[in-house]
Amino acid sequence: MDFSLPPEVEAFRAEVRAFLAEHVTDEVIERAHATGTMHDWGLHRQMAAEGWLSAGWPAEFGGQGRSPLEMNALTEEMYLSGAPVDGLGVASLVAHTLLIDGTDWQKRTVIPRILSGEVMCCLGYSEPDAGSDVAACATRAVRDGDEWVINGQKMFTTLAHEAHYVFLLTRTNPDVAKHEGLTMFLVPMDTPGIEITPVHTMGGERTNITFYTDVRVDDRHRVGEVDGGWKVMMTALVFERNSAWYGECVRLLDTAVAWATSARDADGRRLIDDPLVRERLARAAVGNEVANLLGWRAAWMAAEGQLPGVEGTMAKLFTTEHYQQAADDLIDILGPEGLRRHGEPGAAADGWVEATYRHCQVTTIYGGTSEVCRGIIAERGLGLPRSRSSR
Amino acid sequence: MDLALSGEQEALRDTVARFFSKVASAERVRAAEPLGFDAAVWRGLADMGVPTMAADGGATLADVSVVAREAGAHLAPVPIVEAAVTNRLLTRCAHAVDDTTVRTLALRPATGGRAALVPGGAVAAEVVVLGGGDLLLVRPGPTGERRAPANLGSAPLADIDITAGRRSLLTPADGSAVDEHARALDEWRALTASWLVGLGRAALDLGVSYVKDRRQFGVPIGSFQAVQHRLADLATALDGAALLADKAVWTLDTDAPGAATFPAMAFSYCGEAAQRAAAASLHLHGGYGFMEEYDIQLHFRRAKAARLVLADPCRELVGLADRLFGPVETSTGAGR
Ligand SMILES: Cc1cc2nc3c(=O)[nH]c(=O)nc-3n(C[C@H](O)[C@H](O)[C@H](O)COP(=O)(O)OP(=O)(O)OC[C@H]3O[C@@H](n4cnc5c(N)ncnc54)[C@H](O)[C@@H]3O)c2cc1C
Numbered sequence: 223m224d225f226s227l228p229p230e231v232e233a234f235r236a237e238v239r240a241f242l243a244e245h246v247t248d249e250v251i252e253r254a255h256a257t258g259t260m261h262d263w264g265l266h267r268q269m270a271a272e273g274w275l276s277a278g279w280p281a282e283f284g285g286q287g288r289s290p291l292e293m294n295a296l297t298e299e300m301y302l303s304g305a306p307v308d309g310l311g312v313a314s315l316v317a318h319t320l321l322i323d324g325t326d327w328q329k330r331t332v333i334p335r336i337l338s339g340e341v342m343c344c345l346g347y348s349e350p351d352a353g354s355d356v357a358a359c360a361t362r363a364v365r366d367g368d369e370w371v372i373n374g375q376k377m378f379t380t381l382a383h384e385a386h387y388v389f390l391l392t393r394t395n396p397d398v399a400k401h402e403g404l405t406m407f408l409v410p411m412d413t414p415g416i417e418i419t420p421v422h423t424m425g426g427e428r429t430n431i432t433f434y435t436d437v438r439v440d441d442r443h444r445v446g447e448v449d450g451g452w453k454v455m456m457t458a459l460v461f462e463r464n465s466a467w468y469g470e471c472v473r474l475l476d477t478a479v480a481w482a483t484s485a486r487d488a489d490g491r492r493l494i495d496d497p498l499v500r501e502r503l504a505r506a507a508v509g510n511e512v513a514n515l516l517g518w519r520a521a522w523m524a525a526e527g528q529l530p531g532v533e534g535t536m537a538k539l540f541t542t543e544h545y546q547q548a549a550d551d552l553i554d555i556l557g558p559e560g561l562r563r564h565g566e567p568g569a570a571a572d573g574w575v576e577a578t579y580r581h582c583q584v585t586t587i588y589g590g591t592s593e594v595c596r597g598i599i600a601e602r603g604l605g606l607p608r609s610r611s612s613r
Numbered sequence: 614m615d616l617a618l619s620g621e622q623e624a625l626r627d628t629v630a631r632f633f634s635k636v637a638s639a640e641r642v643r644a645a646e647p648l649g650f651d652a653a654v655w656r657g658l659a660d661m662g663v664p665t666m667a668a669d670g671g672a673t674l675a676d677v678s679v680v681a682r683e684a685g686a687h688l689a690p691v692p693i694v695e696a697a698v699t700n701r702l703l704t705r706c707a708h709a710v711d712d713t714t715v716r717t718l719a720l721r722p723a724t725g726g727r728a729a730l731v732p733g734g735a736v737a738a739e740v741v742v743l744g745g746g747d748l749l750l751v752r753p754g755p756t757g758e759r760r761a762p763a764n765l766g767s768a769p770l771a772d773i774d775i776t777a778g779r780r781s782l783l784t785p786a787d788g789s790a791v792d793e794h795a796r797a798l799d800e801w802r803a804l805t806a807s808w809l810v811g812l813g814r815a816a817l818d819l820g821v822s823y824v825k826d827r828r829q830f831g832v833p834i835g836s837f838q839a840v841q842h843r844l845a846d847l848a849t850a851l852d853g854a855a856l857l858a859d860k861a862v863w864t865l866d867t868d869a870p871g872a873a874t875f876p877a878m879a880f881s882y883c884g885e886a887a888q889r890a891a892a893a894s895l896h897l898h899g900g901y902g903f904m905e906e907y908d909i910q911l912h913f914r915r916a917k918a919a920r921l922v923l924a925d926p927c928r929e930l931v932g933l934a935d936r937l938f939g940p941v942e943t944s945t946g947a948g949r
Contacts, residue, residue: 223675224615225860226869231614291614479938495941500934501927507937508878508930511860512853519856522616536849543846593842600841604821604848607836 227291234288235295241272242303254306255564255577258428261309261342261384269307270339275314283321283337294465294521301469309342309381315461316343316389316408323406323446323454332387332408341386343408346376346432347455353377354594356391357400357452361434363392363407370407370444372415372437378588379432382418385411388432389458395449404451407443414438425581459590460529465521467541467585468513471548474578475506478552481571499555506548513541532603539595542585549579616856618679626679632657633687639908645690646767650736655691659712663693668700668710674800678807678862685811685887688911692717692733692769694804699741702797706748706783714738718797719773720923726776732922734771735761741783741797742775748783748790751775766918767911799876802923803861806879809919810855813887816912817847820894827899840897847890854879854886877933884920891916 227235250262269275278293279285288296300307317336320328335341352358361374372392382388387408395403409416415437421429446454482494482503493499516537523530553560556570564573586592600606618626637654645651658664663680666672677697684693695717700710702718710716717733723744728751734740740751751773753759758778759771785793821844824835834840861879864872891913895902902909920926935941 223618223859223863225863226867227614483938492942494938497931500938500941501930504881504930504934504937508857508882508933511875511878512850512857512882515856515860516849516853518614519616519852522614525614533852536852539845540849540853593838596842596845597838599845599848600835604841604844606821606825606841606844607833609836609838609841611838 227295231289231291231295234292235299238274238296238299239303241269242299242305245269246303246305250306251304255426258422258426259381259384260306260427261381262306263384265305265307266309266342267339269310270337275310275339276337278314279317279337283333285337290521290524294518297465298469298517301466302472303469304473309384311466312345312381313341313343315345315458316387318461319389319454319458320408320445322457324408325442325445327442328408328445342381342384343387343389344379344381344385344411346379346382346388346390346409348377348379349375350377354591356455357404359391359393359404361390361392362396363394363405365394365441365448366438368441369438370441372407372409372434372439374434376432376434378421378429379418380427380429382411382430382432383420383428387411388416389445390434391451391455394451398449401452403449404455405448406445406451406454407439408445409437409439409443423584425584426577427581427584460531462589465517465537467538467545467582468510468517470578470582470585471506471510471513471541471545474545474548474552474575474582475503475510477571477574477578478506478555479503481575482555485570493555502551502555506551509544509548513537513544516540532599535590535595535598536603538589539592539599542582543592545582545585549575549582553579616859622676622679625676626683628661629658629663629680629683630686632661633683633689637684637687637689639688639911642688642690642911647763648735648761649690649766649768650692651690654689655715656713658691658693662712664696664712664716665700665710667697668704673866674804674862675859675866678804678858681804681808682811682858685808685813686815688812688815688915690769692737694801694808695733695737698797698800698804699739701800702741702748702793703750703783705788705793706785708750708783716740718794718801719743720798720801722794723775726774728773728775730762730764730770730922731773733769734759734773735769740773741794742773743790743794744775746790748785748794749775750781750783752779754778764918766915766922768915768918768922770922799872800865802876802880803858803865805919806854806858806861806876806883809880809883809887809916810851810858812912812916812919813847813851813854813883813890816887816891816894816909816916817844817851819909819912820844820890820897823894823898834897843893843897847886847893850886851890854883858883874933874936877929877936880920880923881926881929881933884916884926888916888920 245268276285277288313336317333347356363370363372390407390409392405394405415435417433419431482499485493520530520534520537553575559570562569564577636657667677681694699716699718703710715737716739717737718741719728719731723742728742742749742751753773759773761771764770824840827834857879861875864875895909895913901907
């Protein structure tokens with residue numbers, strides 16, 4: 223066994239880290255925090271210019287052919303830096319899915335524009351009545367000659383207000399089993415009939431409701447077969463990232479340790495010298511290492527040509543559950559001072575632990591809730607008999 | 614990066630797994646209670662050269678870890694981790710070692726002339742003890758000098774009187790007695806972590822196969838989400854624990870950054886994961902899990918015992934904090 227990363231991965235990591243140290247300024251971080259939009263066009267296009275949007279792509283797409291290990295290091299560094307890069311994740315997920323399931327026209331016209339940082343995508347899966355059971359999707363697409371007419375509503379269409387395309391899951395056949403009547407589209411956001419309503423969240427992130435009224439799109443915007451949308455979903459789910467939250471966990475712990483090292487109790491002792499504080503910091507540190515290793519295992523398996531479906535799910539489940547536990551423990555050690563928000567003068571740890579405590583609650587919900595993850599691990603990993611709720 | 618066992622390690626794992634299945638079956642584990650030692654199992658390991666395999670630089674701790682994980686999975690009634698660690702420590706003190714002699718070390722310094730609850734101490738011919746800042750090799754006599762109390766984990770623990778019996782002073786080639794003992798203790802932490810992962814996974818497997826078979830309300834209980842989700846969490850925790858134990862061993866073998874922190878992290882986390890797995894698995898057996906006749910109680914008791922034999926797990930975490938964040942500042946600071 224060898225837990226060290228190959229020198230080329232470490233070298234790439236160092237390169238990325240140096241770039242991010244320069245470009246992920248406090249201003250970038252503050253702007254994302256203030257607007258709730260976890261995407262920054264300036265940073266996004268600088269990263270595209272460095273070739274990092276396409277770093278994992280083959281040379282024919284202008285990519286650098288980076289390995290899964292290098293890509294994991296890149297993702298890890300991005301989130302360690304605190305950069306608002308959710309948009310980057312979505313864009314590369316859509317581009318990868320198009321590469322596998324898209325038409326030649328889509329590959330030729332859309333992929334290069336995504337990889338160059340010119341356009342952004344958002345994901346239109348969730349609906350008011352279709353969340354975890356995403357195949358219950360009811361947004362209707364009806365064929366009309368060479369066109370499709372789309373009517374319906376999507377919930378939580380994050381980044382819709384910045385995006386040029388929505389990767390839209392629709393129902394094309396209501397008369398068959400739910401998984402068999404779905405079709406995926408990549409719909410330009412400037413198509414008449416699309417409306418966006420902002421949704422503000424407890425964590426400060428902005429998301430949206432999107433409405434689709436008689437939206438007409440050419441058939442060339444269809445991704446995959448008619449009624450073959452579930453297969454496209456399966457491809458897209460493989461590209462959901464899971465290294466994001468490890469970086470956030472590390473930032474949280476670093477913030478708490480820095481605070482506890484400088485803060486003093488009423489007797490002038492450093493808070494970090496209090497065993498009650500030390501135990502919780504140590505516990506968070508252990509969980510961070512476990513999260514790190516589970517994430518790297520999935521990346522390593524991918525590098526070895528395996529498909530880490532269950533292992534990636536374990537990394538997501540563990541890291542997000544641990545993240546919440548750690549945020550809960552670490553806001554507690556701040557005591558009442560932990561209540562002051564970011565931006566308040568004198569806020570403990572500049573209010574970042576409070577902000578994290580709110581934000582991290584969503585991490586066990588999106589990208590597959592913890593319950594959905596546990597179902598996958600139980601049934602696909604442990605081979606337990608199917609439960610009634612996974613049908 | 615390579616997270617797989619080497620070909621030789623796979624062969625070693627298969628060999629010891631086969632051996633334990635035959636010689637350390639659940640019946641034999643039960644028969645060895647309450648003392649928790651089976652001389653035939655020890656002889657088998659000695660014949661394979663396991664106790665000293667990593668003492669002379671021939672094998673690595675990672676190789677011993679492969680054996681430790683299988684030993685944990687089978688609850689093999691032998692102090693193999695203790696012996697491997699002690700033989701390495703003795704080699705660093707230029708003291709000859711061999712495979713047949715059972716050796717162990719006291720995890721905590723002796724106090725008042727006594728080393729308390731020494732793992733393997735009830736059956737070891739030689740015990741390394743840290744006493745008064747010195748490393749001593751103690752050879753307890755046949756009577757009086759050690760007492761083996763009945764204990765939660767049915768482990769061969771003993772309280773050893775180090776003032777009686779034969780003893781000699783050990784001199785580490787380099788490093789102080791205290792440092793060398795600390796190093797041995799970290800090796801013990803990392804290898805016991807691996808042992809606990811083996812135990813935890815075996816306990817989880819018992820639970821998983823039980824819930825696939827057992828039917829209530831007309832369906833296998835393993836189809837209930839309340840059952841599935843608990844097992845999914847534990848499978849995840851144990852995979853994380855296995856990686857952490859493997860990394861701890863690797864940091865020690867390669868003297869990598871993290872060698873000072875990973876053994877303690879692994880011991881803490883693997884112990885917790887194994888204990889939770891055994892407890893959940895017992896619970897999912899319903900009333901049967903509580904019966905002596907079912908094997909899961911064997912895992913349940915040993916998981917807790919292997920953690921607690923070192924220290925209060927909370928104190929272990931506080932000790933880990935010293936390594937992660939530096940020692941506690943004793944003088945009051947500039948506060949006011
Ligand atoms: C900030 C934010 C951003 C998001 N961004 C996007 C986006 O960009 N695009 C997009 O399409 N979606 C997005 N989502 C939606 C997200 O994917 C869904 O919220 C998620 O899939 C859960 O669906 P739901 O909210 O309808 O909850 P539900 O599915 O109704 O779940 C409610 C509860 O029931 C539990 N539950 C559901 N099914 C089961 C089951 N089978 N077994 C056991 N328990 C179950 C869940 O675990 C959960 O705890 C976002 C959500 C948020 C909050």
